[in-house]
Each structure stands twice: as structure tokens, then as C-alpha cells.
Amino acid sequence: MHWSLNLHGVALSDEIFLKDVFSLQIRLFVSWETNSLVVKISQKDNTVDSYKRACNIFSSEYVPLHIWDFSGQTTQIFMNDSINLPNDIPGQLNKEILLELRLHGFSDYMKGRDWRSDEVADKHPSMDSSTYGGSMKMNGSTDYVNPYLTPTNSLQSGTIYRGAGSLGLIGLENLGNTCFMNSAIQCLVHTPELVDYFLGDYRKDINYSNPLGMKGELALAFGELLRKLWAPGAKPVAPRMFKLKLASFAPQFSGYNQHDSQELLAFLLDGLHEDLNRVKCKPYIEAQDVEGRPDEEVAEEYWQNHLARNDSIIVDVCQGQYRSKLVCPVCSKVSVTFDPFMYLSLPLPSTTMRTMTLTVLSTDGTALPCTFTVTVPKSGRLLDLTNALSAACSLRDDETLMLAEVYKCRIFRLLEYPFDSLDLIRDGDRLIAYQLPKGCETSLLVTFIHQQMDMCHNNGEMRLVPQVFGIPLVATLPDVCNGSDIRNAFLKVLNPYLMSPGDVLNIFYDDFANEDSNAATTTATTIMDNDADSDRESRDEANSDTDFQFYLPDAKEAIKNTLIEMNEPIVVSGLPKRLEVLVLWSDNMTKKYDTCLLNTLPEVFKPQFFVRKPEESVSLYKCLKAFMKEEPLGPEDMWYCPICKKPQQASKKLDLWRLPEILVIHLKRFSYSNLFKNKLETFVDFPIYGLDFSPYISHRNSQLSCQYMLYAISNHYGGMGGGHYTAFVHLGNGLWYEFDDEKVLPVGQERIRTSAAYVLFYRRVPDI
Ligand SMILES: [Zn+2]
Incomplete structure (x- = not known):
């Protein structure tokens, strides 16, 4: 193995080692990139004296020095041809190791390689962790994790070290919503x-x-x-x-x-x-004319101007540059700027689509309610929804859908205008699509609202009060009808909810046995049979408290509804011809029909946290493409065109130009439109290794790699306002930890990619 570290370190005198300073860390700078080696000095608590000495060392100006390890083993790592031992340090001390070496630099990330223990064990049998950890004692503490220093071959720039242990696994207390x-x-x-x-x-x-x-x-x-x-x-x-x-x-x-x-x-x-800006006095830089000059030149000039005024670790590590191109829609004037960025805010392209769940109801008594989920453009119109739904439920050519929002068991509003925006429908709404025959516009549309008597507190006493329940059913009738037409229409649309005769017979074997078996075997058509009218009238009177009763609601006082008499005509004046009918169910009827089916109506969209739905998955690359997509500026965000000399709704295009070492990617899960703050639970499919920006960067302005690797995630769970944040952090060797306020727990790498991922932290790795 070739050791080619060029160290700017700190020389430690033997006195300091012998007296020792446990909680101090001495920092050694490795000249390449920003890796660092930390030396901890072990044994016993610090004395004031040694603490001061160490402080002196820390505060000393950095001059090239050398590290000296008394075990004689670390030395061979750092000793290259240029190391000279200070004269006052004896070359050999006793075998007690006084040094702990630990690398904070995560070099394996930097070089895109993970150290594997077998590699080192094979090549360097004398340098496995037991050699170091075993003989190291720190205050006799048992919770101390064996430290070790492990070398591995680097790809190009020398030697890689990595440390392992439990450093950096400390949680943060929650101070109250923090x-x-x-x-x-x-x-x-x-x-x-x-x-x-x-x-x-x-x-x-x-x-x-x-x-x-x-x-x-x-x-x-x-x-x-x-x-x-x-x-x-x-x-x-x-x-x-x-x-x-x-x-x-x-x-x-x-x-x-x-x-x-x-x-x-x-x-x-x-x-x-x-x-931390090292620029104490920011120079004034006059903007140069960019007209006609190549982008490369202009970008570099912008960047150098930026660096002249901004020079900090944050700039060194986190800042990149993108090209922003504006085009005037009127005169085609192009304006190009190159701006620095500290993070990328990527839109989630699925924001352009929306899934909606609706319940389709037949109005001819041929089918039970059926729920469909369709995907429609978020900025779409009602037409898009009805078209998608018609396809989903295989609507026949002679049928049409009438969409209605149901609230508190009544039709709250009809969605009648095809060009209305889908924004009018909120995720928490409950929608029914009634399947109607085409050309029914001239017919009478009857909505049945179900009621049953329930014990309720009323002015301090318990009494039976009609309560609405279930989803409204709809039927179409000829515009001239009487009470029995209403009843028949209701029985027809209710037919699919009828329970099987066996079920019912177990409950009523006396009065209704006959009617039950009759009804169960009766098709909707025979119920409609007009010949039965007289029969039914008499039975209605006889069983008025065990059957259905139909009322026309009183607009002012719901209690004084008008009973619909079976043989009296009903007059509906005005257009559209609509009639709302209250149906009071007897106890017997609620047992005869399956009212559970009437009581289920899902919301348009119910967010399910932690549940990953395939249709809600989008790749990070797709988000990147959406970020770079050319888009017109919003009307509130107009661009002043210097040619037209007025604000124009220019089109804007962003391109990545220069990538930072650390790339912070913010997934725009929160939107703030329409006074509501919304959160998208979309699962973003992001790579842990090998995020490759090369297809997305407009200009390769250096030999630097465009490959990135994930090392941390800020997660957000739950909905708006509240919710909870945690972090997943990579500590090397594929080991991830979850930081949940003060709790820190290991988490499997396979579990870190969730729809809670909110901010992603990537770092550059070398090209493979
Ligand atoms: Zn213009």
C-alpha cells in the first residue's frame, strides 16, 4: 500500500500525553479535499494545566507539523519520507496506546467507496481494529466504542481512512414543536x-x-x-x-x-x-454586457463576481449555479442570467394530476353502488372527470352521468357545468355520479332522502325524531305522476339493496313473510306494474307504520312535511323539474333492506400516510425535468422586457450549470393555492447511490463528477401545520440512523425511501 498523505498536523509533546486530556480533540488536516483526522487524547480527566496546554496547541497557527504515535503503529501510517521526529520525544514509549484516531471526514463517501473489513484484514493483518481498540483505555469507561483507524486504497489521491464508532449519534431534545x-x-x-x-x-x-x-x-x-x-x-x-x-x-x-x-x-x-463570509469588504462589480458572448464566458464571469463578494464554507460546499433564460413572448428578446443556488426546489410532477374517487349509482335499480377512482388533470374541468369516469364505469351510449356532492345525506349541490374547474371539488368532498338515461332533461328528477325515527334529545326529553341517513337515491319519472308512481320508483331503485329472502324470513316470519318472498322474487318491472296499484294502496293504509312513508319536505320546518298520498297527482312547476322526497323507513324496512350499502360513501381523496401507492410514485429525475421545463411566468410575476418596455409574461427556462459538492434537494410537497395549504404524499423514487446529473447539466465546466450519493433525509410525516419531522442519516458502511428528536435508532437502508422524504441531501462521488 502506498501512503501518500500530506499532513498538516500538530506535534504533541510527551508531557501532554502523559498527563493527558481526555475530552479534547486535536485536529489534523489532511491536505486533499476536506477530510480530517481527529486525534483524541485519552486517560483520566483533564487537568487544568493540560487543558490549557492543549488549548495553546489548538490556537496555534497552523504550520506543517507531524503526528507522533507512541504505539509505534500509527506512525507508520503517517510517516512518509518527509517525517522527522522532534528531538525531545523519545522514539519508543511503553506499549500503552495513548492515542485514539478517528476520522470525521467520511472519506469513503467522498471517494464513493465503502471500506470493507475483509479487505483490510487481508492486506493489513496488523491493523485490524483489535490492535488499536483492544489496547486503548479511556477512563476505564465501558460504553466507549472501540475506535480504530483503517486504511484502504484510494482511487487517486492517496489513502482513505474511515472511522467507525458511535460518535455523532446524539439526539436533540424537542423544545416544543422544534x-x-x-x-x-x-x-x-x-x-x-x-x-x-x-x-x-x-x-x-x-x-x-x-x-x-x-x-x-x-x-x-x-x-x-x-x-x-x-x-x-x-x-x-x-x-x-x-x-x-x-x-x-x-x-x-x-x-x-x-x-x-x-x-x-x-x-x-x-x-x-x-x-462566515471571508469577504470583509465586498467589492463593487459593474455588470458587464452579456450580449453576444458565449454562455461559458458569461457564466464564469457571474460566478467569479459572486465569489468575489461571497466566500464561505457554505459557498465552497453548498452553492451551485444555474442558467435562467427568459424569452419575451412578444418580441422574442432573450435574457440570460446565471444565478447561484444553495438548494434545488423541485416540483412534484404528479401535482399536475389528481386522483378522484366517486361512487356511481344506477337510477334504474339494476346495480348496487360502485366506487371508481380516476386520474384527471389537476387543472382540468368537470368534463375531464365525467369523461374519465364514464370510461371507468363503462357507461353506455344512451346514458349520461349527473355528478352531485352529498353532504349530510342530502344532495348539497349538483355539478352541472362541464367547463367548471375541478378546483371546485375538494379532496374531502363526497361525490356521487348518478347514471341517468340520456335525454332525461324533460323528465322529473326525484331525489329520495332517507329518514328513520331515532331517539333523540329534544328540549330536554327523549323523543322519536326523524333522522336522515344513507346516500340519496335518484329516479327519473314522467312529469305527470302521482304518489304511487313515486313509491314504485323508489322501490325500483331500492331493489338492489333487498336482502335475500332467507335473511329476511329469519327476522320476520309473520306479517311480512308473504310480502318478503313476493318482493324478493319480484323484478323491478313487476313492481312498476300498474295493475297492482289498488292492491298496494290498501296495503299502504294497513301497514303505514311498517312500510315506507313518503313526504314532500317543508322548506321552512322539516317536521311538518307533507305526506304524499298514493292516489293524488303531484304537480311540479318550473324547470328543471326536480323533486325532493323524504322517505321515512319503518323499522321493518330497515331490516328488509341492506342499509349498510346505503351508508358507505368515500371521500374524493383520502390521503393515506405511509402507504405507497404505485400510481402516486414519481422518479426524482422526472421532478428534475419538471424543474427545468420551460414555463410561462405567472401573471403576478411578469418580466419587464427592455425591448417592449413593459412587463411581459415571459417564458422561463432553468438549466443546471454548476453543481456543488453537497446538493440539497427540496421536494415541493406543500402548495399554498386557494388559501389552503396542501401536502402531496407522492412517493418520490430517489436513488441512494448513483444519482447521475450528467444528462441534466447544460455545461460540463470541470472534470468534476456528476454522480451523487444520498447521505441524509429530512422527513415530514402527517398533514398540514402539525405533523412531525425526523431525519435519516448515513453514518458510513451503509448504516443509517433515524434521528427522531432525542431518540436515535438504526434504520435499515431499505426503509429510508418513503413518501415522507422532504429534503434530500446528496454529496458528490467520483465518476466510476
Ligand atoms: Zn419584448
Whole structure:
């Protein structure tokens, strides 16, 4: 194995080692990229003296130094040809190992390789973990996890180390609705580049004079928090100071309301950038004319101008650049700008479609209610819904659908206008599509509302009161009819709900045995038979309390409804000819018919959390395409065209130009249209490894890879306002952990891709 580390480290004197300083970490900088090596000094509590000494070392200016390991084993790792041992350190000490080496740099991520134990064991039998961990003692503590330092071949730039252990597994206390903050923090503090940075001497970058920042307070609070979360063996941390500083930077986060983890991330990254901006005096840069120059040149100029004013770890790690192209629809003037970004907000293309569930009811008594779910354009019209539904329920050519919203067992409104927007239908609505014969516009449309007597509190006493139940049934009748026509029509549409004779006979074997068997074997047509009218009239009178009674509702007072007499004509005046009829069910009738079937009516769309539906799945690449799709600006977002000299509804196209090391991807699950905040539960199919941006980047401006690997997810569970945030974080070797406020638990990699994924954190890996 070839060791080619070029270290800028810290020399430690033997005195410090012998006295020891347990809770201090000494940082070694590895020259390539931003990996870091952390050396912990073990044994006994720190004395004030050694603590001070270590502080001196920490605060010393970085000069190239060397690491010295008393075991003699680590040394061989770091000793390359240029290492000279300081004279005052003896070359050999006793075998007690005083050093723990731990890498915070997650190098395997960086290089896109996971270290495998067998590899090391084979090649370096002397360097397995027991060699190090076994002989290391820290305060005699048993909860201490064996540390080890493991080398593995790198692809190009030397040697990769990775550490394993339980560092970085500390939860955050919930201070009251602060899970949104905890989730975002855990994702950030597990971003290797930021870990390296904030465990190091980040204070030297603090910009105390930047009016856009917090004079370093936010960065310091974040740095302190990160260090606490990476300290060994600590208990859950209450991020109070951090929250306080954050709230003074972004006052909307004061108080204890639930917020959006993405919104917090955006503010936090921005605040950290301002606090850590190494540019103390921003140069004024005059915009150059971009007309006629190649995009590559302009993009580079924009980027250099940006860097001249913005130089921080956040820029180094999180910022990319995209091209934004506006085209005037009138004069075709093209405007191109190249803007930096800290994260990508991707739309979920399924927002363009919507699934709707409706119940189709026959009006001729031939079928039971049937529920259909159809997918329609979200911005579609009622016509789109009826067309989709007609196909789904195999509507015949001589039939048509009448859509109605049902509320409290009544038809609340009819959806009659084909060009009405589907926005008028909310997910929580309950819709019925009545199957009607075509050309029934001139017929009388009768809606039957079911009622049954129920014991109710009424003015302090219990009494029987008619209560509505079930879904309204609809029938069409000739416009001249009488009470028995109404009754017959009702019996006809109710026919499918009739229970089998056997069921009913068990309940009534006396009075109704005859009628039951009769009704059960009677087809709808024979019920309609007019010859039976006289028979039925007499029976109605005889059994008025055991049969159905029909009423015309009184608009003002529902109790004084008008009983429909069987032989009296019913006059409906005006158009459209509609009639609402209340049907009072006797107890016997509720047993004769299956009222359960009448009592089920699903909502248009019921979000099911944690349930992954295939039709609601969309790939992350599709979201990327939707992000880059050319779209007209909204009317509230017009562009001032310099040629037309007025605001125009330009078309806008975004393209990725320069990708950052850390790519934060925000999935736009929340929408705020129509005064309502909506959440999409769409499952986004995102890769854990090998997210490849090469087809989506317009310009390869460097040799840098376009391959990315997932390392953290901010999850949101539940609905609007409330809900709960957690984070999934990768700690190397395919090991994922769930950070749920103070709880930290391992989670299988196969379980991390859910429809709760809200913000995805990817990092660049080398091309394979
Ligand atoms: Zn124009």
C-alpha cells in the first residue's frame, strides 16, 4: 500500500500525553479535499494545566507539523519520507496506546467507496481494529466504542481512512414543536464537509462586521451545537442557545410553532454564510454586457463576481449555479442570467394530476353502488372527470352521468357545468355520479332522502325524531305522476339493496313473510306494474307504520312535511323539474333492506400516510425535468422586457450549470393555492447511490463528477401545520440512523425511501 498523505498536523509533546486530556480533540488536516483526522487524547480527566496546554496547541497557527504515535503503529501510517521526529520525544514509549484516531471526514463517501473489513484484514493483518481498540483505555469507561483507524486504497489521491464508532449519534431534545429544526440540524451536522469545518478552527472565518450576518453569533451557536453532537458519550442536547440565535436572525422562528424544515435550512445556510463570509469588504462589480458572448464566458464571469463578494464554507460546499433564460413572448428578446443556488426546489410532477374517487349509482335499480377512482388533470374541468369516469364505469351510449356532492345525506349541490374547474371539488368532498338515461332533461328528477325515527334529545326529553341517513337515491319519472308512481320508483331503485329472502324470513316470519318472498322474487318491472296499484294502496293504509312513508319536505320546518298520498297527482312547476322526497323507513324496512350499502360513501381523496401507492410514485429525475421545463411566468410575476418596455409574461427556462459538492434537494410537497395549504404524499423514487446529473447539466465546466450519493433525509410525516419531522442519516458502511428528536435508532437502508422524504441531501462521488 502506498501512503501518500500530506499532513498538516500538530506535534504533541510527551508531557501532554502523559498527563493527558481526555475530552479534547486535536485536529489534523489532511491536505486533499476536506477530510480530517481527529486525534483524541485519552486517560483520566483533564487537568487544568493540560487543558490549557492543549488549548495553546489548538490556537496555534497552523504550520506543517507531524503526528507522533507512541504505539509505534500509527506512525507508520503517517510517516512518509518527509517525517522527522522532534528531538525531545523519545522514539519508543511503553506499549500503552495513548492515542485514539478517528476520522470525521467520511472519506469513503467522498471517494464513493465503502471500506470493507475483509479487505483490510487481508492486506493489513496488523491493523485490524483489535490492535488499536483492544489496547486503548479511556477512563476505564465501558460504553466507549472501540475506535480504530483503517486504511484502504484510494482511487487517486492517496489513502482513505474511515472511522467507525458511535460518535455523532446524539439526539436533540424537542423544545416544543422544534422537530422541524432538529430534523434540519441533524442533516446539516452530518454533512461531512460541515463536520470537518466546525470541528476545526472555523472561528478564524467569522465575519464580525457583516451587517447581513449575526456578528458570528449564529455560526458560533451552530458550531457549538455541532461539537456537542459529535462529542463522545453525550446525552441528548437541548439546542436552546442555537434556537435563540436563530430566532434573532430570522424572527419567524421565535416562539414554539411548527415550521418548515426546508425554510429553516434556507435561512440557516444563508445566516451561516453571512456569519462566515471571508469577504470583509465586498467589492463593487459593474455588470458587464452579456450580449453576444458565449454562455461559458458569461457564466464564469457571474460566478467569479459572486465569489468575489461571497466566500464561505457554505459557498465552497453548498452553492451551485444555474442558467435562467427568459424569452419575451412578444418580441422574442432573450435574457440570460446565471444565478447561484444553495438548494434545488423541485416540483412534484404528479401535482399536475389528481386522483378522484366517486361512487356511481344506477337510477334504474339494476346495480348496487360502485366506487371508481380516476386520474384527471389537476387543472382540468368537470368534463375531464365525467369523461374519465364514464370510461371507468363503462357507461353506455344512451346514458349520461349527473355528478352531485352529498353532504349530510342530502344532495348539497349538483355539478352541472362541464367547463367548471375541478378546483371546485375538494379532496374531502363526497361525490356521487348518478347514471341517468340520456335525454332525461324533460323528465322529473326525484331525489329520495332517507329518514328513520331515532331517539333523540329534544328540549330536554327523549323523543322519536326523524333522522336522515344513507346516500340519496335518484329516479327519473314522467312529469305527470302521482304518489304511487313515486313509491314504485323508489322501490325500483331500492331493489338492489333487498336482502335475500332467507335473511329476511329469519327476522320476520309473520306479517311480512308473504310480502318478503313476493318482493324478493319480484323484478323491478313487476313492481312498476300498474295493475297492482289498488292492491298496494290498501296495503299502504294497513301497514303505514311498517312500510315506507313518503313526504314532500317543508322548506321552512322539516317536521311538518307533507305526506304524499298514493292516489293524488303531484304537480311540479318550473324547470328543471326536480323533486325532493323524504322517505321515512319503518323499522321493518330497515331490516328488509341492506342499509349498510346505503351508508358507505368515500371521500374524493383520502390521503393515506405511509402507504405507497404505485400510481402516486414519481422518479426524482422526472421532478428534475419538471424543474427545468420551460414555463410561462405567472401573471403576478411578469418580466419587464427592455425591448417592449413593459412587463411581459415571459417564458422561463432553468438549466443546471454548476453543481456543488453537497446538493440539497427540496421536494415541493406543500402548495399554498386557494388559501389552503396542501401536502402531496407522492412517493418520490430517489436513488441512494448513483444519482447521475450528467444528462441534466447544460455545461460540463470541470472534470468534476456528476454522480451523487444520498447521505441524509429530512422527513415530514402527517398533514398540514402539525405533523412531525425526523431525519435519516448515513453514518458510513451503509448504516443509517433515524434521528427522531432525542431518540436515535438504526434504520435499515431499505426503509429510508418513503413518501415522507422532504429534503434530500446528496454529496458528490467520483465518476466510476
Ligand atoms: Zn419584448
